[in-house]
Amino acid sequence: LAKTTQPISMDSYEGQEVNITCSHNNIATNDYITWYQQFPSQGPRFIIQGYKTKVTNEVASLFIPADRKSSTLSLPRVSLSDTAVYYCLVGATGGGNKLTFGTGTQLKVEL
Amino acid sequence: DTAVSQTPKYLVTQMGNDKSIKCEQNLGHDTMYWYKQDSKKFLKIMFSYNNKELIINETVPNRFSPKSPDKAHLNLHINSLELGDSAVYFCASSLATGDYGYTFGSGTRLTVV
Numbered sequence: 001l002a003k004t005t006q007p008i009s010m011d012s013y014e015g016q017e018v019n020i021t022c023s024h025n026n027i028a029t030n031d032y033i034t035w036y037q038q039f040p041s042q043g044p045r046f047i048i049q050g051y052k053t054k055v056t057n058e059v060a061s062l063f064i065p066a067d068r069k070s071s072t073l074s075l076p077r078v079s080l081s082d083t084a085v086y087y088c089l090v091g092a093t094g095g096g097n098k099l100t101f102g103t104g105t106q107l108k109v110e111l
Numbered sequence: 112d113t114a115v116s117q118t119p120k121y122l123v124t125q126m127g128n129d130k131s132i133k134c135e136q137n138l139g140h141d142t143m144y145w146y147k148q149d150s151k152k153f154l155k156i157m158f159s160y161n162n163k164e165l166i167i168n169e170t171v172p173n174r175f176s177p178k179s180p181d182k183a184h185l186n187l188h189i190n191s192l193e194l195g196d197s198a199v200y201f202c203a204s205s206l207a208t209g210d211y212g213y214t215f216g217s218g219t220r221l222t223v224v
Binding site (some may be wrong): 046085103 | 155201203215
């Protein structure tokens with residue numbers, strides 16, 4: 001599985017847009033990019049997944065450049081409740097493919 | 112309507128004991144997993160079952176034995192518990208193909224004293 005690198009931590013204020021970038025230089029042709037969010041004492045929660053260009057849902061946007069060697073998770077207008085650890089993962093889809101988590105990015109949102 | 116439920120949520124036990132953690136999903140998923148999150152918050156896969164068949168078995172001590180009676184259940188039995196087994200154990204499920212979205216349970220915090 002492609003290794004990912006993301007910042008260990010980020011700080012932001014309520015109402016700001018937060019962009020978390022993930023580097024995955026060795027991404028394979030059939031790999032997808034998936035982001036998860038984890039609150040303390042909870043299991044990770046699926047946020048968004050994409051293969052190329054841009055994907056948007058009600059929670060976030062995912063930007064993937066043409067070379068797919070990096071991706072950026074964009075959280076619009078964060079609130080205190082967005083304080084969590086965000087994990088970037090790359091891999092092929094489907095069960096049986098190991099979902100390997102990196103260290104994640106601890107996002108702290110303040111007033 | 113809990114999608115992936117684990118019991119118990121907390122488990123405190125002495126070294127050498129045997130314990131089990133149960134997991135059930137009502138999403139109709141084909142594949143289920145056990146993950147371990149240690150004190151440094153690293154999430155590592157332990158096992159994966161697809162429709163009751165073991166498909167992923169990472170380097171886990173054989174004191175850990177998963178059991179899947181049907182595709183909606185994946186239990187984890189741990190023999191001769193050790194201090195180093197203390198961690199949060201997460202159960203997860205997904206479709207066998209296509210969507211890469213995993214649904215995780217809320218975790219079982221195991222403390223071995």
